[in-house]
Each structure stands twice: as C-alpha cells, then as structure tokens.
Amino acid sequence: MMLPPYSVGLGYDIHRLVPDRKLFLCGVEIPHSLGLEGHSDADVALHALCDALLGAVGQNDIGYHFPPTDDRYKDCRSTLLTRHVVDLVHGQGYRVSNADIVIIAQRPKLLPFIATMRDAVSALLQTPFVNIKATTNEHLDATGREEGIAAQAVVLLMRQENKPS
Ligand code: MG
Numbered sequence: 001m002m003l004p005p006y007s008v009g010l011g012y013d014i015h016r017l018v019p020d021r022k023l024f025l026c027g028v029e030i031p032h033s034l035g036l037e038g039h040s041d042a043d044v045a046l047h048a049l050c051d052a053l054l055g056a057v058g059q060n061d062i063g064y065h066f067p068p069t070d071d072r073y074k075d076c077r078s079t080l081l082t083r084h085v086v087d088l089v090h091g092q093g094y095r096v097s098n099a100d101i102v103i104i105a106q107r108p109k110l111l112p113f114i115a116t117m118r119d120a121v122s123a124l125l126q127t128p129f130v131n132i133k134a135t136t137n138e139h140l141d142a143t144g145r146e147e148g149i150a151a152q153a154v155v156l157l158m159r160q161e162n163k164p165s
Contacts, residue, residue, distance in 0.1 A: 003093060007157045009056025011048035014143070014150040025103060025110070025149070026117035026132060027079040027124065032108045036149060039068040043078035045103050045132075048151040049121065050078075050085045052099070056157045057092045082124045094157035098129035104143045104150040110134035125155075 021035025024043040036042035050062045059065070065088075066073045066081050073081070089096065099121065103110060110117075114132050122130045137144035 003159055005159045006097075007056040007094065007159075009052040009054065009155050009157070011051030011053075011055060011153040011155075012151070013044045013047040013051065013062075014148050015042045015044045015047075016148045017146060023108075024078065025105075025113070025151075026101065027077070027082070027120040028113055028117050030108060030110070030113055034146075040066070040073050040076045040078050040081065044149050045101055045117070045151040045153070046078035046082050046121075046124075048153040049099060049101060049155070050082055052153040052155040053082075053085045053089050053096070053157075056155055057089055057094060059088060059092075079120075079124060086125060089157060093160055095160055096125040096127045097156040097158045098127060098131075099125055099153060099155045100131045101133065102152045103132070103134045104137050104152075105134060106136050106139065106144050106146045 015036040015038050017034040018037040023030045023032040023035040024041045026045045036044055047062055054061055118130050118132050122128055142148050143150050
C-alpha cells in the first residue's frame with residue numbers, strides 16, 4: 001500500500017506519582033519530591049510522543065513494542081525507547097515534520113524546564129519544530145490532586161520522496 005505523503009499521529013499517557021522515584025519528563029530529570037511509577041523510567045511525555053509516532057506509521061502502540069513484562073525495559077530511559085521508535089519511523093520512509101506536546105501536571109512548575117525539554121525532544125526527533133506546553137489541571141481530577149501526571153502529543157510526519165513506499 002502506498003504510504004500517504006503526510007501522516008498524523010496522536011498519543012496520550014498517564015502515570016501515577018509516587019515517592020522514591022526520579023521524575024523524568026521529555027527526557028529531562030526534573031527536581032521534585034515525587035516521581036512517576038512505571039516499568040521504564042515512566043516518562044509520560046515521551047510515552048505519549050512514542051504513541052503518536054507509532055500511530056502515524058500504523059504500528060500499534062508503545063506497549064506492543066516494549067512490553068512491561070520484558071525485563072529489558074525495566075527502569076530503562078524512555079529516551080532509548082523514543083530513539084528506537086524514531087528509527088522505525090525513518091525506516092518507514094518518513095521524517096518528523098513537527099511535534100506538539102502537552103504535559104498536565106499540578107506540580108511541579110514546569111516553565112523553567114520547557115526550553116531544555118524542547119531541545120531534548122528536538123534532538124530525539126531530529127526536527128527544530130517541537131513545541132512543549134505545560135498546564136495544571138486547576139486542581140481537578142487525578143492530575144489536579146497530584147496523584148499523577150498526564151501527557152498528550154501530536155506529530156506530523158512527511159514522507160521522504162527518495163525513499164521507496
Ligand atoms: Mg506509559
């Protein structure tokens with residue numbers, strides 16, 4: 001089947017905040033009293049991003065490619081998973097045009113880390129067109145009660161003309 005010239009993907013994830021874990025968001029360690037619980041480093045923003053990338057190339061989701069039952073991914077950095085997914089995207093003949101990420105966290109304040117996170121994601125995706133937003137949930141629901149942090153991501157891929165499809 002001919003791949004479309006453009007392909008869009010959507011991702012969402014949420015992880016629980018717990019003590020005695022480091023907090024990683026968009027590949028950056030964020031100083032905080034709590035971290036995210038999960039099999040890998042539980043970087044919720046990179047997980048949403050990976051799901052968006054996988055969605056855009058019709059390749060299931062992050063749990064399919066990196067099962068939580070697989071000990072290889074125990075406590076592994078999600079930057080490694082993201083690199084693997086970006087390689088998969090390139091292997092399908094696409095480049096990432098741009099990405100937009102929303103992180104929903106009541107605390108900590110993420111504004112001081114946005115530029116560093118953007119640079120980290122930009123390097124992973126090999127595009128300068130990365131935007132990262134952080135919002136509180138106005139104290140509503142699980143993220144608002146600081147029980148967890150959620151993230152949403154959308155990506156646009158462009159098919160490379162010189163690659164077979
Ligand atoms: Mg996850």
